[in-house]
Amino acid sequence: MTVTPAAPEVVLSVRNLCISYLTRRGRLRAVNKVSFDLHAGETLALIGESGCGKSTINLGLIRLLPPTGTIDSGEIVYRRRDGQTVDVRGLTTGQLRQFLWRECSMVFQGALNSLNPVIKISSMIYDTAAAHGMDKKEARDRALDLFQKVRLDPRRVFNAYPHELSGGMRQRTLLATALLLRPQVVLMDEPTTAVDILTQRSIIDVLKRLREELNFSVIFISHDLAVAAEIADTVATMYAGEIIEMGPVAEVFYRPRHAYTLGLLEAAPRLSVGREELHSIPGSPPDLVEPPPGCRFHLRCRFATDECRTTPPPLTTAPEDERHTVACYHTATILKTRQEELARD
Amino acid sequence: MIGFATIATVPGLLIGMVCGLIPLGIALYYRQLRPGLLGWLACAFSGFACGFLGGVPMIVLTTAVVISYAYVNKQDPFTSRAALAEVNFEETRLELLLRLLAGLGNSVRAGLVALLRNKAGFIGFLGVLFFFLMSVFGPLLIPYDGRPHPDRRLPESRTLFQAPSAQFPLGLDWQGRDILSHVVHGGQGLILTAGLAGVLTTIIAVVLGALAALLGGVVDQVFSAFSNFILTIPQFPLLLVLASVLTFESNVALALLFALLSWPTLMRAVRAQVLSLRERDYVEAAIALDLGLWHITLREVLPNMISYIVVNMIFSIRVAMYSIVGLVFLGMVPLREPDWGVMIFVGRQQGALSNSISVWMVLAPVLAIALFQLSLVMFTRSLEEVFNPRLRSGL
Amino acid sequence: MTTFTFILIRQMPGNPFSIKVEQLMREQNLTVEEATNRAGALFDFDPNRPLLEQYTEYMGKLLRGDLGKSIISSEPVMNMLLRFLPWTLFSVGLGLLISFGLGILIGMLMAYWRGSLFDNVMTAFASVMYGIPDYVIALLLIIVAGVQLRILPFAQMLGGSTPGIEPGFRLDYILDLLFHAFLPVFTYVITSLGGWMLTMKSSTMSTLGEDYITVARARGLSQRRLLTAYIGRNAMLPLVTRLAISVGFIVGGAVIIETLYQYPGLGRNLATAILVRDYTVMQGIFLVIAISVVFSNILADLLFGLLDPRVRLGKEDAS
């Protein structure tokens, strides 16, 4: 893939991003040569097993990796509403502070612990507003409005301490706070995993409505394929720190071309099928300190051939849809397998 | 002092050598010659240093280490080299003893290895060792200088105080006695009393803590209320008042008094640990099997807590030493020479603090106390790190 | 607590009362009877009455603020306590305030710049300070700074204030007080600072790992706000719970420190009272010390509640 200058409607363009952690055993490459474009108003779902580097990408995009993590290479270019482009990696700390939340905000994994336990929600809102030069009155009005939108009792939540809110309420509070400064991009790291199924539904509904009303782009991280399918425009499958398949949601789910995506789909429970026939992918993700040669998935892949074991497959474009890219040698076989399965059901 | 030899003696050496035969014999039985010889040496050395007091505990430690080399845990299918079929969950008393000893030996070995790696801890360990050796072997080299020496007065001086010189490296005190000899001889009683206080504290705390948690009910409430009560009273003033009301004839009584005032912290930790253990599944299973909580406490809880208990014991020793010196310093307990605390007390009374010639009488014991306490702190801090991997810093 | 002191003084073997009786008999050749009555007058109780009655009377007097009279000087103990207390309150309070504040500040910076030269130097410093007993520090201070180097005018600095100076709310008097309080306060600060620094460092380190700090960073908060309301306030909580223990410890140490510096507070007078066996004064001072520790426990609880809404009780909770 060539590095093309970002098209006007692209708000976030990531090229060849590599992130690694320093560990006791050596350098752990948690994200390897990841590239994608996020368009205005688009929702990109990042799916993949636990530990494949989804959260790491997210933290890397806003440069908030823990001290042991570093961005080794790659570009993160952001286009503001006024058309100016911002090189996120080149920002100074002060500029970064301005950039964060106003342009790009985040809802973190683990909402229970994302709120400072000793201050009120209102102080948190005011702090955020003050950091970006929004005045108190405006912040308050906007927060109350957003709380209303996420179906919370605005006044009560505004004056509450975090421990007085339930998990789902905190999650929605975080969502509302993320939208306080009208950012263009919201990163969401598994916003629905810690809550029950009903709350999950209501959060998704709220998110869908807000997205239409306020028009922001979302990077949505999840291992729940159903949620991803419902909310996303584009899906990217990650394995061992790499994006191995990416494309429009219908394309990827109905015409997967990578053995790992296929495995994920087969492992997902389908309500339409009466008999529970769930497959799991054998084995476990590879060690990221010393990744295997060739395709990183070949050890667990039923389609693997000699080629897979030696040379990493290049990213290719699917003939039917040029937005659908995949890194696999056996795209045709896999597509056929999936279609046979779908026909069988 | 406490009835045992605490200065290096030849009979002590013999005792130690005899004690050392036990680990050596066991090592020969298991064909582990090297640890056996080391164990024998350690026993002989500690026997030489402290007689029975050093030789006997050293038998346990060295035997444990020897056994840890040879022991195969048949209870644990994961660490056992034996096949799963040989796993044996019903152990005899002897096997239980072996397992516990092997566990102790392993932690001693792991602790020693980790200590060698940890710089601060090793320095602290060397410091403690230095003071120990100084108190035990020092008297062999430097005789105690107890009588006044009016003849040592320098021609133009009005006092017997002298600044350090080649002949008297730390100078002379108010009676013209060699300060170095007092420093060398004066630590022993202090260290011993503090050590005893620490050990007593630990014993009381562990026994009461286990009792409270296991018996529960009224016993638990009484013990807990009592520990809370003691915790609210500032320890040192209470010790002062008590020490002045009851006059102490022996160091053992003083150590015991200290122990009676300082057990609550550790007792609460032991109690909490035993209680939390009660909640765990396998203990419930054991209760269902009618194995009894006493059993479990002895077999599982205490071995798991041993590191915490050791650290806490050293801490108690440190505080005991602080308090005892404090008592002496204020003249609240009968003064007995030679003693670091007494040196400070008498030195201050004799005006040693007024000029730089005489100041050594106070400075020398003060430095000794400071360094000893510092060594203990460094030693315990690194022990904590060794025992608790979470505290190990960095990657 | 009071019960405890009451029993201690009356019923222990070799208790002060019987000692006094013996002493009177020996020194003044009195009969047992006479000596007992005399001693009773001194200790302000009648040994022939039943214990329970004595106890109720003692407690009743105590509630009215009557702690009896000094055996030595016959001055009411209450007056003496009121005279000693301000000194200790002032020096210990100031020392605690300074060391707590400094410890929190430095500990936080250590955690923030962990691994830096500053952190390493400060950690070493704190470990050393933490390990050395307070009176050793005091003695070293006297010896090194006062005797060997003569950089401090020690002779003038001892005591509570310069003799002859008129108390009052005037600058020179306050400066004089501070000048004399310097030694004890400095000693308290040095000895407790290390512990605060190390605790604050580890507490801050674990707070820095909390999600809400990362989230707050992501919100673009200013460094100052982050350090105070987010990191500092949360990291401080474990320290506040240790405040009361620390008060007990410092007050205990004050007995020796005040004696060394001849500072006219509770500690030094406790030591004196013990030496001259002035049991009523001892009892009074001990009571005050115990009460002050209980009081600082309450204070620490209040402070904790102020900092952490989770333990705050009452109607504030959203309904």
Ligand SMILES: Nc1ncnc2c1ncn2[C@@H]1O[C@H](COP(=O)(O)OP(=O)(O)OP(=O)(O)O)[C@@H](O)[C@H]1O
């Ligand atoms: N602070 C860290 N230090 C070292 N390695 C880390 C650190 N954080 C994450 N890793 C490693 O980086 C890899 C990616 O982790 P990441 O948190 O991005 O996974 P994830 O896809 O978000 O997983 P999950 O779905 O469980 O949240 C993992 O192998 C993990 O072990």
Ligand SMILES: [Mg+2]
């Ligand atoms: Mg994650």
